[in-house]
Amino acid sequence: MHGPADTSGSDCAELLAPGYRVGNWEVTEPIAAGGWGTVYAGRAAGEDRPATRDTVALKFLPTSGLAPRQARNVVDTARREVELGRRAGHPRLIRLLDSVVLSEPDHPFLDGALVLVMERARRSLRDLLHAGPVSEAEGARLITEICEGLAHLHRTGWVHGDLKPDNILLMADGSVRLSDFGLAAELTGTHGTHGYAPPMGTFDYLPPERWKAPLGEHGVQVRPSADIWALGIVIHEVFTAGAPPFPGATPMARGAAVQEYADGRAPLRLDPAVPPFWRELAADCLAPSHAARAAHTAESLLARVTARPQTREGLPAGRRRRAVRAALVCALLCGTATASAPHGARDDVPPLGGAGRIRVFNAEPTCTTRTDRDPDCSLGLAIDPQRPYTADNVVPTRVWQGDELAVDCLLAHGIPIIDERDAWSPQWFRVRLPAGSPRPTAWLPAVRTKDRPRVPACPVPASGR
Amino acid sequence: MSGIVIYLPPGSGGTAAAEPDGDGAVTLRLGPGEVARFGRGSATTPVELRLVDDAISRLAGEIRVTDDHWQLSNLSATHSYLVENPEGAGEYLRVPPRRAGAPIPFEFSRVVLPTRRDTTVSFQVFAPDHVYLDPDGLGGAGGQWGGRTVTAYSLDETATYFLVLVALCEPRLRDESPVAVPTTPQIVERLRDHAACGRLTARAVSSHIDYLAEEKMRVVPPPEQDPGRGARRNGKRESIVGLALRFGLVREEHLALLPPRSGTSPRNEPTGGGEGARPGRHIGK
Numbered sequence: 001m002h003g004p005a006d007t008s009g010s011d012c013a014e015l016l017a018p019g020y021r022v023g024n025w026e027v028t029e030p031i032a033a034g035g036w037g038t039v040y041a042g043r044a045a046g047e048d049r050p051a052t053r054d055t056v057a058l059k060f061l062p063t064s065g066l067a068p069r070q071a072r073n074v075v076d077t078a079r080r081e082v083e084l085g086r087r088a089g090h091p092r093l094i095r096l097l098d099s100v101v102l103s104e105p106d107h108p109f110l111d112g113a114l115v116l117v118m119e120r121a122r123r124s125l126r127d128l129l130h131a132g133p134v135s136e137a138e139g140a141r142l143i144t145e146i147c148e149g150l151a152h153l154h155r156t157g158w159v160h161g162d163l164k165p166d167n168i169l170l171m172a173d174g175s176v177r178l179s180d181f182g183l184a185a186e187l188t189g190t191h192g193t194h195g196y197a198p199p200m201g202t203f204d205y206l207p208p209e210r211w212k213a214p215l216g217e218h219g220v221q222v223r224p225s226a227d228i229w230a231l232g233i234v235i236h237e238v239f240t241a242g243a244p245p246f247p248g249a250t251p252m253a254r255g256a257a258v259q260e261y262a263d264g265r266a267p268l269r270l271d272p273a274v275p276p277f278w279r280e281l282a283a284d285c286l287a288p289s290h291a292a293r294a295a296h297t298a299e300s301l302l303a304r305v306t307a308r309p310q311t312r313e314g315l316p317a318g319r320r321r322r323a324v325r326a327a328l329v330c331a332l333l334c335g336t337a338t339a340s341a342p343h344g345a346r347d348d349v350p351p352l353g354g355a356g357r358i359r360v361f362n363a364e365p366t367c368t369t370r371t372d373r374d375p376d377c378s379l380g381l382a383i384d385p386q387r388p389y390t391a392d393n394v395v396p397t398r399v400w401q402g403d404e405l406a407v408d409c410l411l412a413h414g415i416p417i418i419d420e421r422d423a424w425s426p427q428w429f430r431v432r433l434p435a436g437s438p439r440p441t442a443w444l445p446a447v448r449t450k451d452r453p454r455v456p457a458c459p460v461p462a463s464g465r
Numbered sequence: 466m467s468g469i470v471i472y473l474p475p476g477s478g479g480t481a482a483a484e485p486d487g488d489g490a491v492t493l494r495l496g497p498g499e500v501a502r503f504g505r506g507s508a509t510t511p512v513e514l515r516l517v518d519d520a521i522s523r524l525a526g527e528i529r530v531t532d533d534h535w536q537l538s539n540l541s542a543t544h545s546y547l548v549e550n551p552e553g554a555g556e557y558l559r560v561p562p563r564r565a566g567a568p569i570p571f572e573f574s575r576v577v578l579p580t581r582r583d584t585t586v587s588f589q590v591f592a593p594d595h596v597y598l599d600p601d602g603l604g605g606a607g608g609q610w611g612g613r614t615v616t617a618y619s620l621d622e623t624a625t626y627f628l629v630l631v632a633l634c635e636p637r638l639r640d641e642s643p644v645a646v647p648t649t650p651q652i653v654e655r656l657r658d659h660a661a662c663g664r665l666t667a668r669a670v671s672s673h674i675d676y677l678a679e680e681k682m683r684v685v686p687p688p689e690q691d692p693g694r695g696a697r698r699n700g701k702r703e704s705i706v707g708l709a710l711r712f713g714l715v716r717e718e719h720l721a722l723l724p725p726r727s728g729t730s731p732r733n734e735p736t737g738g739g740e741g742a743r744p745g746r747h748i749g750k
Contacts, residue, residue: 255466
């Protein structure tokens with residue numbers, strides 16, 4: 001899943017013909033080739049599936065011609081991707097659909113190759129930045145979504161390890177997916193403060209401490225603060241059409257400039273083109289030491305982003321939407337947001353009726369015991385359970401721990417949701433909204449209740465609104 | 466980018482700024498952007514690196530760390546300085562008088578200043594930050610290697626330290642396990658037939674191992690490894706070998722860099738590479 005920088009026509013890559021079958025998938029065309037393998041576009045094979053749907057990316061990682069130890073590295077890389085995809089799924093992470101090991105004794109190049117089948121993105125953030133500067137509103141949306149993905153990764157115990165615009169993908173609808181987890185490290189140790197990754201990285205995104213990091217038997221130590229540093233670089237790049245914040249003509253020169261800055265011999269000079277709020281955010285991400293950066297977690301940054309003052313066009317609609325988003329984010333992410341939710345449901349309890357009852361459960365520990373209906377502890381109800389659970393996909397009505405809701409039916413396969421205690425479920429309940437709401441019903445993720453009433457299966461909702 | 470290391474052998478000088486080692490040698494570390502002045506020095510002309518010889522100016526020159534390399538300014542009005550590459554088969558640069566900021570491309574350098582007698586004064590500069598691209602990252606991409614994911618601990622595969630590393634890894638690469646990591650005398654013996662390493666001493670091998678462990682790979686030995694067994698040096702060697710193999714810094718194909726094995730075991734090397742593959746390395750000192 002590398003960007004164009006890796007489109008090298010590497011001579012070790014024999015191109016596969018369109019129609020080549022990989023498990024339940026077939027190749028349509030090559031997308032990119034890089035040092036680690038080749039990425040093809042593909043689709044679900046078989047005639048019962050419409051050809052227009054299900055376009056996927058097939059990442060081929062050949063192991064032939066490699067010494068056993070190198071092959072093991074490839075396998076390790078793939079294992080990280082699969083493991084992370086299995087355990088940390090999230091609407092902001094590229095979805096791993098399948099993984100296949102090829103058995104092609106007649107084609108030594110392909111035999112033993114690993115194929116990762118993933119959602120297909122339209123392009124990378126790098127491609128977008130090459131096309132020119134983005135507006136502040138668009139940049140804000142991109143960074144918010146990157147923060148959402150990063151906050152989720154960190155909360156589920158992973159460090160990305162190679163965050164950069166080439167690995168931040170944009171779907172056809174413009175939404176962000178983090179990808180390329182080949183260097184992702186799972187946080188270990190008694191306090192889950194750090195993990196270990198192979199000694200690899202991309203110079204322009206390495207935090208200053210990495211240049212001096214020792215190599216231990218498990219690799220190099222990485223901490224979430226390394227991703228935060230990379231996020232600071234990315235924020236700067238988003239508003240400067242890809243210009244890095246540190247001066248220098250080569251990555252080594254910029255690496256040296258990072259070192260001078262971290263040692264206190266040079267100030268941080270961010271491009272004035274970066275709007276003030278984002279410049280401050282980037283500067284915090286680029287705090288010179290791990291200790292100084294540790295104060296800024298992906299979640300605290302996300303809370304700041306969602307609660308930031310609107311700089312222009314103080315339209316009520318915009319403000320409302322922002323507030324809803326802030327509250328939703330807090331519902332998704334531990335309730336650190338500070339904005340209030342003026343359109344919350346106050347004390348009105350949805351009318352009862354329907355096929356069953358559920359009580360709302362808020363897994364965020366500080367919210368589970370609260371009864372004051374604090375906005376930070378409110379939870380959002382989705383409009384469409386098959387679209388990402390984001391601010392533009394929730395109704396104004398908020399619910400709190402202990403609220404009793406009337407349920408119509410259960411949808412088995414919506415967008416999977418993971419709560420603050422890592423419970424995971426793709427199931428959603430359709431619940432009734434209070435009389436007078438713009439919509440009669442909305443959707444509550446099944447992880448948001450402990451009840452499992454016997455209710456009928458919901459008809460699959462027509463996607464879209 | 467962690468900077469450079471300057472090493473002044475015993476008997477050449479010393480200064481308050483740098484910590485003289487026990488034997489009178491001086492080691493200075495400079496980070497990117499940092500500067501060290503060298504010369505005879507005086508109360509009014511302080512220098513970070515003091516060179517004791519009447520023929521050397523009070524302020525003879527300046528070293529500045531830039532990017533992954535360093536620059537030498539010759540502040541003498543009359544003398545050229547030489548920068549030799551000790552592994553470069555006589556390769557050297559002449560830095561003329563008053564040249565400001567000459568970039569020095571060598572990972573290992575010996576800076577030589579003339580004196581009035583037949584002798585010279587010299588010190589060494591190591592620049593371990595030099596970056597080497599991964600073999601699969603070459604070609605194509607329109608020169609855009611900057612955005613690539615690369616191995617962050619890169620080694621010069623034509624350097625003597627790399628030969629020492631391959632020799633250390635050889636038994637495990639040939640799957641002659643379980644075997645201990647070779648000792649220093651075994652390394653010296655193993656490399657004796659190599660054109661560039663015929664006169665490699667045990668002390669030099671130890672220095673290369675230290676350089677690999679401390680400057681290149683920044684090895685942390687695994688904790689609590691049976692302290693009773695002593696042999697701390699072996700811990701360091703085993704760590705180097707384990708890491709080099711685990712992270713693919715040394716691979717089977719590198720065995721071709723070693724001279725053929727003499728004695729009982731027949732030559733047993735993969736095809737490709739071979740003695741002629743790297744002409745630059747065989748002209749030894």
